[in-house]
Amino acid sequence: xxxxxxxxxxxxxPMRPATPLQTKLLIAMLALLVAAIALCxxxxxxxxxxxxxxxxxxxxxxxxxxxDPFPTIEHGRQWLNQQWLSEVGFYGADRLVxxxxxxxxxxxxxxxxxxxxxxxxxxxxxxxxxxVAALYLPGVLAxxxxxxxxxxxxxxxxxxxxxxxxxxxxxxxxxxxAPPIWMxxxxxxxxxxxxxLHGGFIAGLxxxxxxxxxxxxxxxxxxxxVPGTHIAVLAGAGVLAAIAATFATPLGTDIWTYxxxxxxxxxxxxxxxxxxxxxxAAAAAFVVIGAAVAVRTWxxxxxxxxxxxxxxxxxFVLFAASSMRNLIFVAPALAFQxxxxxxxxxxxxxxxxxGLAGxAAAAAVIIYAVALGPPNSDRVGNPAVQYAIQHPPxxxxxxxxxxxxxxMLWRAPDTPVVIDGWLEHFTEDELRDNFDLLHGSLADxxxxxxxxxxxxxxxxxxxxxxRLEAHGFVPKVSGPYGTYLxxxxxxxx
Numbered sequence: 001x002x003x004x005x006x007x008x009x010x011x012x013x014p015m016r017p018a019t020p021l022q023t024k025l026l027i028a029m030l031a032l033l034v035a036a037i038a039l040c041x042x043x044x045x046x047x048x049x050x051x052x053x054x055x056x057x058x059x060x061x062x063x064x065x066x067x068d069p070f071p072t073i074e075h076g077r078q079w080l081n082q083q084w085l086s087e088v089g090f091y092g093a094d095r096l097v098x099x100x101x102x103x104x105x106x107x108x109x110x111x112x113x114x115x116x117x118x119x120x121x122x123x124x125x126x127x128x129x130x131x132v133a134a135l136y137l138p139g140v141l142a143x144x145x146x147x148x149x150x151x152x153x154x155x156x157x158x159x160x161x162x163x164x165x166x167x168x169x170x171x172x173x174x175x176x177x178a179p180p181i182w183m184x185x186x187x188x189x190x191x192x193x194x195x196x197l198h199g200g201f202i203a204g205l206x207x208x209x210x211x212x213x214x215x216x217x218x219x220x221x222x223x224x225x226v227p228g229t230h231i232a233v234l235a236g237a238g239v240l241a242a243i244a245a246t247f248a249t250p251l252g253t254d255i256w257t258y259x260x261x262x263x264x265x266x267x268x269x270x271x272x273x274x275x276x277x278x279x280x281a282a283a284a285a286f287v288v289i290g291a292a293v294a295v296r297t298w299x300x301x302x303x304x305x306x307x308x309x310x311x312x313x314x315x316f317v318l319f320a321a322s323s324m325r326n327l328i329f330v331a332p333a334l335a336f337q338x339x340x341x342x343x344x345x346x347x348x349x350x351x352x353x354x355g356l357a358g359x360a361a362a363a364a365v366i367i368y369a370v371a372l373g374p375p376n377s378d379r380v381g382n383p384a385v386q387y388a389i390q391h392p393p394x395x396x397x398x399x400x401x402x403x404x405x406x407x408m409l410w411r412a413p414d415t416p417v418v419i420d421g422w423l424e425h426f427t428e429d430e431l432r433d434n435f436d437l438l439h440g441s442l443a444d445x446x447x448x449x450x451x452x453x454x455x456x457x458x459x460x461x462x463x464x465x466x467r468l469e470a471h472g473f474v475p476k477v478s479g480p481y482g483t484y485l486x487x488x489x490x491x492x493x
Contacts, residue, residue, distance in 0.1 A: 020348040026126070027118045029357035030133045035111030036364030037137065041144050042103055045377040047403025048147040049090070049102070051421030052083075054410040056091025059084050064250040070409055071416045073397065073430055073452060080251055080258035080425070085196040086148035100374040106146040113157035117335035120164050125345030126353065128338050131293060136331035138286050142273055143328060152200030153328050155190060159204050160336050162186060163211055167226055167234065169309075169340040171302065183237045191241035192248035199259055201245050203319070203329050207336075208238040210315045214308030223304050261424040266431035269439075270402055270423050273325040283324050290330040291317050294337060301341040309337040380407040382481035384458050389415055391476070393486050396455020399437050404458055404482070418452050440464030445471055449487065456486045 058069055059081070068079040081087075093102050114136050121128045143149045164170060166183045187208070194201040215231045218224035249255055267274045277283040294313035298305065316333035320326045380403040388398055389412045397416040398408070406421040418434050419426050426434075433448040440463035442448060449471075457473060459465045460482050469475065473485035 022348045022351065022354055023122050023129075025354045026129065026349045026357060027115055027122060029354060029361055030118060030129070031111040031115035033111075033357055033361040033364065034114050034133070034137055034140070035107045036361050036368065038110045038140065038144055039104065039107040040364055040368050040372055041141070042107070042146070043372070043375050044145065044379050045099055045103075045375050045381075046145045047380050047401070047406040047421050048145055049099070050377075050380065050403070050406040050410040052087045052090040052146070052148065053094055054406060054413065054420075055081065055084070055422075056087030056089070056094075057410075058413075060088050060091055066250075068425065070420060071397075071414060072405075072420055072426075073418050074425055079422075080254055080261070081422075082195070082249065082251060082255060082258045083148045083198050084250065085193075086151055086198060090146070090148075102146055103375055106150055109150045109154060110140055110144070113153045113332065116154075116157040116161055117332050120161055120339040121335050123170070123344045124338050124342045125347065126349040128342065128345075129349075132331055132335045132338065135286075135290060135293065135334060138282075139327045139329075139331050141327075142325060148198040149200060149325075149328070151197040152194070152203065153332075155194045155197070156200070156203055156207070156329060157332050159187070159190060159207060160332050160339075162190070163207070163234075164336065164339050167211075167215075167230055169226070171306075171340065171343065181233065183233055184240060187237040188240040188244040192244040195245035195249045195255060199262075202259060203316075203326070205238065205242060205245075206315065206319065207312065207333075208234065208241065210312045211308060212238060214306075214311040217311075218306050218308055221307070223306050224308070258424070264424060264426075264428055264431070266428040266435075267423055269431060269435040274323055277321050277324055277327075280324060283327060286327060287317060287321050287330070290320070290334060293334055297334070297337050297341055302343060306340065309340040313337040377407065379481050380404050381411070383479040384477045384482035384484040387477040388456060388458055388484050391484075391486075392416060393455030395489060396453045396487065398456045398458060399434055399452060399454045400458040401438060401460075416455075418454065437468070438464055440467045442467065454487065456484065458482050458484050 062069070064081060064084050066079060068074045068077055090102065093105060097105070114133060117132060117136070118129050121132055140153065143153065162183065191201055191204060194204060212231060212235045215224055215226050215234070219226070219228060219231065246253060246255055251258060262274070272279065277287050294310065294317060297313070298310050313333050313336070316329045320330050385400070385404045385407060389408050392398065392415055397418045398405070399418050400408070402419060402421045402423055405417040405419055408415040408417055409420055419430070423431065430452070433452050436442045437445050437448055437454065437457060438459060438461070440461050445467055457468055459468060465475070465483050465485065468485050472488045474488055475483050475485050477484045
């Protein structure tokens with residue numbers, strides 16, 4: 001059989017040796033280290049967890065529904081509950097192992113994707129694995145508390161593995177003789193699951209699109225050993241993935257309405273994760289470092305260089321720069337570039353390095369068990385919130401941040417609140433009124449109070465508390481994490 005000069009390995013090339021045991025141990029220790037660090041850094045049971053729990057409880061007992069069943073300002077209106085499967089999973093886990101058990105399982109969920117992407121670069125040398133691990137940890141800080149985005153990180157890492165292995169994109173891998181038809185089934189099935197867990201499947205479609213376009217361009221340039229049939233199979237798998245993400249969910253085509261709901265500009269009032277990295281020096285520095293690693297990897301790639309790996313890295317660096325919630329994709333995208341660009345390095349990591357990683361992981365676990373202990377709900381379930389649950393206003397709803405509101409719905413499902421953790425579910429005006437009251441930014445809060453039918457507020461900022469007291473609200477309970485104020489009702493004649 002004639003060997004294609006573009007194919008880095010002929011068909012009769014010997015198979016590469018199995019991964020050394022020390023490399024496997026290093027991968028395991030680094031993944032456990034990240035999981036242990038995540039466990040230590042998760043100090044609060046925040047609103048995202050309680051959102052998953054109270055929604056999961058409802059779905060588990062009533063099934064997916066299309067209208068909002070909760071006593072918020074959007075009650076009875078359309079509810080696009082896209083991540084229903086994550087909610088049911090978290091609720092089921094809470095019943096089995098409790099909230100502390102959830103935090104431990106979630107920490108392991110955070111570590112598992114690192115093991116997957118390290119496996120993709122394991123033949124590229126110890127330094128490559130350490131670089132990927134070093135970039136991975138800062139990227140996951142945005143999702144360090146239990147939330148559905150953890151599933152997106154895992155499934156994105158698995159998609160990276162599918163593409164690298166299925167298309168034999170590793171420059172020293174044996175080329176396939178036939179198109180990987182199994183990808184037509186594997187990728188759509190992955191997306192059918194993904195679209196019911198978290199909206200981050202959009203990142204997976206972006207990855208498939210970048211790889212498809214990159215391989216097509218490389219083929220036109222004569223810089224790719226991937227046959228055109230393989231590229232066509234990948235493009236077809238991407239189309240089927242989009243179809244599966246649409247029709248394998250209870251939302252159907254409304255899933256895209258849900259995705260577009262994140263364009264609501266008022267979301268930035270509630271969380272910084274929708275903001276570009278220019279609003280955070282640390283996030284901007286992380287993106288710059290990621291870009292530098294991508295450039296360095298490009299410069300070390302053998303000539304003639306393939307465009308595909310660099311296109312993926314550049315695409316996800318820009319994706320992360322546009323929104324801090326996308327920082328989690330930088331390390332897996334760079335792992336893809338390293339796996340597809342750099343030559344193999346035959347050395348195994350030293351025993352000392354494996355031991356150091358294992359010792360660090362053990363130390364983090366001991367610190368958690370002895371000094372830190374499980375996280376608590378002090379912030380979202382503070383005394384003011386507890387009092388609000390027991391003494392809701394006689395008339396109207398409770399204005400609060402999304403976290404305390406979600407906590408109240410978990411502890412007492414009939415508590416009348418203005419919003420909950422489904423921020424994208426509320427209109428721009430509703431969110432602005434809610435957070436204007438909480439931030440004390442209105443000289444006269446009365447119009448917003450009327451529009452929201454607010455009967456009470458759990459406020460944190462002194463200026464907000466002062467404004468509310470000056471316009472008819474009376475503080476009932478004050479504590480380190482908030483003050484519960486109730487609106488005075490007009491006297492009945």
